[in-house]
Amino acid sequence: MRTENFLTVFGANIRMNYKNTLIPSILLLLVIPLVYGTANLDYIKSADCLERMVALIGIPMFTSLFYREQSHDLYSMVALRPFPFRAAAALRIGISAAGTFVMVMVFEVYMYVCGSIFPFGEYAVRALAACMVLGFAGLLCASVVKNTAAGYLGAFCFYFVVQAGAGDSVFKPVTNGIHPLLILFLSGAGAAIILFCKPAYQ
Numbered sequence: 001m002r003t004e005n006f007l008t009v010f011g012a013n014i015r016m017n018y019k020n021t022l023i024p025s026i027l028l029l030l031v032i033p034l035v036y037g038t039a040n041l042d043y044i045k046s047a048d049c050l051e052r053m054v055a056l057i058g059i060p061m062f063t064s065l066f067y068r069e070q071s072h073d074l075y076s077m078v079a080l081r082p083f084p085f086r087a088a089a090a091l092r093i094g095i096s097a098a099g100t101f102v103m104v105m106v107f108e109v110y111m112y113v114c115g116s117i118f119p120f121g122e123y124a125v126r127a128l129a130a131c132m133v134l135g136f137a138g139l140l141c142a143s144v145v146k147n148t149a150a151g152y153l154g155a156f157c158f159y160f161v162v163q164a165g166a167g168d169s170v171f172k173p174v175t176n177g178i179h180p181l182l183i184l185f186l187s188g189a190g191a192a193i194i195l196f197c198k199p200a201y202q
Contacts, residue, residue, distance in 0.1 A: 022099060028057055040115040049111070050132050051172055052163065058135035063155050064091075083092075100132070
């Protein structure tokens with residue numbers, strides 16, 4: 001693919017999804033200090049904040065990526081694109097992962113300014129993994145069912161199950177580190193998302 005065509009597709013996918021991904025995620029990050037203290041936390045409390053609260057941005061950042069293709073009214077506008085949909089889906093996932101990482105880093109800077117102490121870079125990578133766990137759970141559900149609302153429901157159910165589970169859960173990477181099984185889960189979920197990501201009306 002020519003570079004200008006790739007850049008066109010890249011920009012179009014950002015414009016298509018920012019209202020459903022970036023805006024809700026930024027609003028969520030702004031609310032976190034009001035419901036969970038972010039000042040003067042040690043590394044244990046910082047991990048808990050990133051895992052319980054910041055990881056939630058993974059749900060809006062990933063779950064709604066295929067919203068337009070799952071809408072009958074909007075599908076007619078995107079069905080005839082020459083760019084393969086699975087390639088566009090992989091591109092969207094990559095864009096969302098990069099955007100999520102940037103927002104996690106910004107929030108960690110805010111926590112540092114508020115006096116919290118924790119391993120900055122290490123926790124940023126772990127928090128990104130936590131975000132992707134929730135986001136991939138929602139996006140996989142939405143891709144299989146071909147319904148974005150079902151994806152959100154699946155992601156929130158998965159979140160509550162993880163938070164209610166054992167403290168040494170594989171799905172708590174900020175607290176417990178990134179386990180090889182977590183990498184396997186993310187890889188498998190990502191592959192399944194690409195496999196099932198055909199538009200609902202194709």
